Structures are given as C-alpha cells and as structure tokens.
Amino acid sequence: MSEQPEDPLRTFPTSGPQVRRAVFGGSDLVTYAFDDAAEIITVTDVTWI
Numbered sequence: 307m308s309e310q311p312e313d314p315l316r317t318f319p320t321s322g323p324q325v326r327r328a329v330f331g332g333s334d335l336v337t338y339a340f341d342d343a344a345e346i347i348t349v350t351d352v353t354w355i
Contacts, residue, residue, distance in 0.1 A: 325350075 318327045320337070327337045337351035 318329075320327055322339070324341065325337065325339045327335060330336060331354075333355045335351070335353040335355075336349060338347055338349045340347045
C-alpha cells in the first residue's frame with residue numbers, strides 16, 4: 307500500500323506514515339494501519355455519523 311501514492315479513498319493526514327484515515331458512505335470515518343512487509347491491515351477505528 308505504501309508504494310501506491312494514488313489512494314482510491316479520500317484520506318486525511320495522520321501522525322504516522324503507515325496509518326490512514328478515510329471517509330466512506332459520505333460522512334463516516336475509518337482509521338487503519340498497514341504493514342506492507344507482513345501484508346496486514348489493522349482497522350483501529352470506525353465512526354458512523
């Protein structure tokens with residue numbers, strides 16, 4: 307994921323380069339971290355508004 311600068315989701319800056327926050331469904335948010343080497347994505351936070 308870190309090798310692809312074109313992110314298909316609208317993302318917002320976070321404190322870490324391996325962490326992304328994205329909008330889905332209009333106003334809902336998801337925060338996730340990824341480890342390219344291990345090929346693991348960890349969802350850390352989901353907010354439905």
